[in-house]
Amino acid sequence: AQSVAQPEDQVNVAEGNPLTVKCTYSVSGNPYLFWYVQYPNRGLQFLLKYITGDNLVKGSYGFEAEFNKSQTSFHLKKPSALVSDSALYFCAVRDSMNYGGATNKLIFGTGTLLAVQP
């Protein structure tokens, strides 16, 4: 079965320190992976994606993610955290079990709350 796991409900980091939000996946075939951020009472905002190519993907707001095929992971990273990065982060994988892939359905993780302390 296809799935995405975010093993940490919450990550705490001090402002200025590097941050990592973990994500592992299980899919059939090549994974298409995504990260989203959600601020309180807002919709999800797309941060970045991995489809193919370089394992290090750069996205919005200084975030990047590293695709690791052998570990089936796609961890979100940022070299220096800001208080304004505090939000709920979702990892997602494209559901490849669709005929022709026309639906572009995504399977989301349960989310990780990032808290950056000043």
Added chain:
Amino acid sequence: SQTIHQWPATLVQPVGSPLSLECTVEGTSNPNLYWYRQAAGRGLQLLFYSVGIGQISSEVPQNLSASRPQDRQFILSSKKLLLSDSGFYLCAWSAGRSYEQYFGPGTRLTVT
């Protein structure tokens, strides 16, 4: 550029009343459209998706229904709301081979 709108932003409805939430997308043609519900500020549950006008797929059996009367309009409805229908409803769209979905601002529904 593409934009997605949802309204209303917040809604308080009594149990047993009808519901209609609307989502519209601008700046793209023939998008895939999705309705999600987010309960307790966490996990997302895909409710419906649509790949074209009049084409609706339901992901879970429930008290809700969806319709797509126009290419860029997606409506979520209920004839009689239940307390369990409370939540944050998100509409999203995707198109072509970019695969990512783009979300609207959401509707906070409270059923009392």
